[in-house]
Amino acid sequence: MKKRILVCMVFVILLGGCWDNKDINHRALPIAMGISYQQGNYEVFLDIPTVSDKNEGIQVISAKGDTISAAVNKISMNMESQVDLLHLKVLIVDKAFATLGLSEITASTIRSRHISPKTMFVICDEPLDQFFKGINNMKNGDGKEIYDFFQKNSGWNPEIAHTPVWKVFRSIHSYTNDVVLPIIKSGESTAIQSMGSGILRNGKMVSRLSNEQTLLYNVFDGNSLDGKIEVMGKATVQIVSSRIHNESKFVNNQPVLNSTLHLKVIIMDVIGVPSIEVIKTELQTLLRRILDQIFKKMERANADIFGIGQHYREDLPRTELAEWRTKYLPQAKINLEVKTTIRNTGNLKLK
Template identity: 25%
Template sequence: MRKWWTIIPLSLLLAGCWDQKSIKDLNLIFGVGIDREEENNLTLTVEIPQENQGTTSGGGGTEGQTMQAAQSLIMSEKGQTVRDVAYKMDRGIDGALDISKLSVLMVGKESAQNDLYSLLDAYFRNPVSPLNAKLLVVDGRADEFFQKDFKGQTLYSDYFFKLIETAEQESAIPVTNMQLACNLLLDEGSDGLIPLISYNEEQRAAEINGSALFNGRSMSGELTAKETSSFLIMVNQAQQELPLTFRVEGGEDISVMVIDSKAKLKVNVPKNGNPTATVSVDMEVQVIEYPPDHLEKEKVVKSLNQQLTEEAEKLFQQTVQKMQEANSDTLGIGRRIIAKDPDAFKKLDWGEVYPDMDIKVETKVKIERTGAVF
């Protein structure tokens, strides 16, 4: 009993929960778009969800309120820095802007080609920034993208977020967010790969075009969705059941599902001369569409294994070539050299060596399942 007489007075000295913000006083930002302008200025676009209230007539002549689907308030403002623009927006809207619920941050392609990191610096320094927000490069301007008419969509940032999640699950793009992108943009031994999105005028919908390649902090090239999938296989990041389609002999197309894949990167750093690299890829696939059939015959399966191996190797080599042309070391070869021999890496002019170095891809594809045909 005596201890309670001690605990009760002491509990009065405990700090209360005073550092809080009421949601009704905030304007939660779900989506952000950034575009670089002339004279090093920029345009910031934000999307804020708005709940629309409508009145309905209740029984007995009374009136009630119903909540309609969330709508978007799109705001754009120009300024010198992200913080500068945010302060201007704050002064022009009732309620404080809050980015703690940010889900999507989009940057125009032209802006991404000129030091992407500098546009994101304010978010990395803000302790309430959700660094798990998706980061996208827009084919065009980000502010114009938010003004497009997306059929059947009202809350665009939620739509973009779900679109990216689906593409990640299908291995059309790498799993990425602001935190992962920051690490790659600042890593001298490897480069980043960020999803690329565009607007389909005919379908009135957003679509994933593949990925934007980066050289350091700036965008330097692009990969298609299929090339991005091949990259993910080469770095062991492909999700299970990745679909691929190839053209084989006779002009026939065959669609397969990658059910298992293993890739290994070997880097050779000679004492004299430039380093070389070899990527070995083994894939097991299931046939999901092949009209000519006859897959019960061992000879046919063996022939298809060889053809799939050749076509897959072409795809991998084409992807590597594009990465080298963009001077984008997304495979992390430089990081391997740093880990293996940091002194040797320091002696290399990596920006000059990487685009011309010898990178080979050795591929083996084996059909493990032919699918059920009734």
């Protein structure tokens, strides 16, 4: 009798496991979701790996609706699998949508909990139908390039901004902290091409940074490991580590920030036989020039992507913090000093 009961229990467990596996196999797990918005109508694109014996290929499915949920429901209704967005890795919006504003979609994403807050937020520099058609061309790879492109242990590069959904949500509700989003498009010789990054203020794209400026933004933000910089045609250096020390104060009601950027680099190659001191001097001059360009863009756009206002939160009441972007940021004075340590030169012979 006991053996019969035990056999029945094992059978039930195995049967339950089969149903669980069947449930998993009948779920569509998109890698990326694209969203465009035109004249009150949303169009959603889902990049879904196809399930086959070889487990290769990507299927792009799209639908339109009055809301994002309505468009996703249409896709799910017409598929044999249930759409599960919890494992989504990349959320892409077109440039027009980013310029119009991402506050509503970001709040909806956080509130619904159907999409992970860690999902990457990305701006596309071309129509989404053209983008998905381009990246899923079989000659470009297996269709998973959009996922690998933003993974730090795979294809991510320090010239690419790295901003998850939760950071965008935080910036929208912050007086003193804005963000940048990577801008991409389908490439010609590669599946994806980086087009720099977009500066977001209160969830709206108000300006852009080049790839070179994005690298320096990442350096300033402490997220620049292995970034390579061309130094005035004299050398190529690779950043090994970076840290920044800030001292903030008010002088005659003007915010003043004294920043010291410490870099450790290695020299990859050189042109001619420049001295180490020349390379260090040229590198510091180059970094200051590019960072000054970024600061000027911030001031014109009233967007605090470096979170400079965070250093003055204890000095200003909440009512004044609400005016940080428009009243204080344009007149902020930033004194930047760059200190470079060349850790080694490999086999290069330098003066």
